[in-house]
Amino acid sequence: MSLIVGRVWPRHRRRWQSAHIVRSRMNIRPAVESEAAALSVLVMRAKAHWKYSTEALEQWRSELAVSPANVRERPTFVAVVGAEIVGFYSLRTSRLAWELDNLWVLPKFMRQGIGRALLRHALATAARGGANEITVDADPNAESFYLACGAIRRGEVPAPIPGQPDRVRPQLAFVQPNNALESDRAS
Numbered sequence: 001m002s003l004i005v006g007r008v009w010p011r012h013r014r015r016w017q018s019a020h021i022v023r024s025r026m027n028i029r030p031a032v033e034s035e036a037a038a039l040s041v042l043v044m045r046a047k048a049h050w051k052y053s054t055e056a057l058e059q060w061r062s063e064l065a066v067s068p069a070n071v072r073e074r075p076t077f078v079a080v081v082g083a084e085i086v087g088f089y090s091l092r093t094s095r096l097a098w099e100l101d102n103l104w105v106l107p108k109f110m111r112q113g114i115g116r117a118l119l120r121h122a123l124a125t126a127a128r129g130g131a132n133e134i135t136v137d138a139d140p141n142a143e144s145f146y147l148a149c150g151a152i153r154r155g156e157v158p159a160p161i162p163g164q165p166d167r168v169r170p171q172l173a174f175v176q177p178n179n180a181l182e183s184d185r186a187s
């Protein structure tokens, strides 16, 4: 028994320490147009983390690509560790309900708090811009992340792909972004 505890606890502590080190070295800054191609590559690497088939990934490639115009026209922020872009988000603005249209973290940096940090930054950006809610048309695999960060589930839309006829995309929202930030902080 003590052997099991002795093996599990240090590993957990090491994971916590390395996540803490990564977060303390991470900065979030506005993206620049010349980074659009690199962001498109990052999107595909992050999406592939969910083990979709090559065919499915190729079908999404153009729809998920980030253009220089996207970066210019939408609030787009990157998380950087050292010189490396490890994640980013972008928002589609509107009068009241804004949409989080991108949120991606490189697989080797996942589960270290970077997604949560980017999301909090996005909620703060939207709240400052006057949004009263942020919607997310989510990948089903990312739903647990959003719910852990304070999202509510409004519904789902069918999104079948070969081999997954019942696949759906959860429709999520952060209502009153400032309040969502507060309740996330409290949890």
Ligand SMILES: CC(C)(COP(=O)(O)OP(=O)(O)OC[C@H]1O[C@@H](n2cnc3c(N)ncnc32)[C@H](O)[C@@H]1OP(=O)(O)O)[C@@H](O)C(=O)NCCC(=O)NCCS
Binding pocket: 046, 047, 049, 102, 103, 104, 105, 106, 109, 110, 111, 112, 113, 114, 115, 116, 117, 136, 137, 138, 139, 141, 142, 144, 145, 146, 148, 149
């Ligand atoms: C979803 C995503 C952005 C999360 O980023 P991340 O940096 O790994 O998330 P965090 O480390 O900040 O996680 C915060 C909390 O969310 C939850 N969470 C994160 N990833 C999770 C997962 N795969 N399964 C279940 N819960 C998860 C956990 O509660 C986690 O806290 P913990 O690590 O202390 O347990 C990232 O996994 C990703 O880029 N995925 C692929 C692309 C994608 O689907 N993006 C969303 C498009 S809608």
